[in-house]
Amino acid sequence: MAFSTSPGQFADDGKGRNGAYTAALLEHIDAQDCSIEAMFKRVRNTLSATTSGKQISWEHTSLAGEFYFNLGIAKRITEYGPTALSDALFVLDEARTSHKAIKKLKSLTWPTQNPTIDTLKGPVLAKFATDSLFVLGRNIYQSACGHSNSAVGFINAFADRTTAVPAAKRKALLDGMLFEIFFDSAGEVRDDPKDDKFNEVFALQKHKEFADSFAFISRCLLPEIRRFYVLPGKEQPTAVDVTLDATADNAVKKIFVGGANVLGSVDADFEEGDKIVHRTLDRDDFEDRIARQLVIPRRLLTFSYGKPAKGVASVRFPYGWSCRVPT
Numbered sequence: 236m237a238f239s240t241s242p243g244q245f246a247d248d249g250k251g252r253n254g255a256y257t258a259a260l261l262e263h264i265d266a267q268d269c270s271i272e273a274m275f276k277r278v279r280n281t282l283s284a285t286t287s288g289k290q291i292s293w294e295h296t297s298l299a300g301e302f303y304f305n306l307g308i309a310k311r312i313t314e315y316g317p318t319a320l321s322d323a324l325f326v327l328d329e330a331r332t333s334h335k336a337i338k339k340l341k342s343l344t345w346p347t348q349n350p351t352i353d354t355l356k357g358p359v360l361a362k363f364a365t366d367s368l369f370v371l372g373r374n375i376y377q378s379a380c381g382h383s384n385s386a387v388g389f390i391n392a393f394a395d396r397t398t399a400v401p402a403a404k405r406k407a408l409l410d411g412m413l414f415e416i417f418f419d420s421a422g423e424v425r426d427d428p429k430d431d432k433f434n435e436v437f438a439l440q441k442h443k444e445f446a447d448s449f450a451f452i453s454r455c456l457l458p459e460i461r462r463f464y465v466l467p468g469k470e471q472p473t474a475v476d477v478t479l480d481a482t483a484d485n486a487v488k489k490i491f492v493g494g495a496n497v498l499g500s501v502d503a504d505f506e507e508g509d510k511i512v513h514r515t516l517d518r519d520d521f522e523d524r525i526a527r528q529l530v531i532p533r534r535l536l537t538f539s540y541g542k543p544a545k546g547v548a549s550v551r552f553p554y555g556w557s558c559r560v561p562t
């Protein structure tokens with residue numbers, strides 16, 4: 236139980252939208268890896284400074300364990316070390332074959348990446364440590380997004396390419412790929428997922444033996460659930476209703492998900508009435524694009540165009556527009 240004042244004191248109304256206590260609470264409640272007791276001590280310190288010592292907050296607790304409002308990824312996920320989750324800190328030891336491969340994938344050049352990935356056969360991967368496989372998976376996905384043909388082929392043939400790899404190590408490799416889609420090199424959630432090969436990786440969800448990896452990414456992203464229509468890793472079929480302007484060669488006007496229009500300009504300065512420029516996309520390209528923007532695998536989406544599907548071969552999509560989670 237937390238109180239804005241100690242017994243016998245009065246609460247300051249503050250100078251802004253909130254009272255002094257609420258303002259101090261909002262300042263500290265999101266502090267990462269800060270226990271609830273430590274957080275309330277920070278609030279008390281800020282409140283005392285703000286009110287010149289006239290208002291001292293007070294708590295009564297019988298908690299027996301640690302509680303955090305905002306637990307960082309390295310505290311929540313224990314399967315992999317902190318330097319694998321924040322792989323900018325991952326120190327490469329070139330005496331290790333796995334680290335040599337990671338370094339070559341980081342070269343960002345196809346002539347180096349492609350032959351390196353071609354050597355990653357089952358017996359080789361089986362010798363690598365779990366953290367190394369996780370970081371390797373991150374870099375294979377990164378290489379695929381950079382259009383390395385071998386990396387794309389590795390993802391598409393992942394089930395066959397890794398059959399000789401022990402289950403736990405196979406999981407680490409796929410966990411790394413999934414993690415790279417949503418988390419940056421500091422282990423922070425990306426503002427925009429790295430979605431270039433999103434559908435290809437999530438196609439692996441059809442294989443029951445990979446269920447643990449998709450449960451893993453759901454657990455990683457659970458605190459960020461408000462960023463998504465559907466928590467990634469959960470198999471939830473979703474209906475998408477597209478409104479087209481038949482008088483303008485099937486220009487996309489609105490896209491409805493969950494009863495709300497989710498299509499809008501990403502330009503903060505866009506105003507109603509501004510000219511909209513369109514590009515023509517065939518139906519498959521359009522639906523793949525929307526799947527990536529919604530961060531829902533294409534195979535889980537059902538599209539409706541208000542007319543027979545066979546009557547829609549292509550659409551015109553507005554430049555600079557995207558589907559987004561309603562705020």
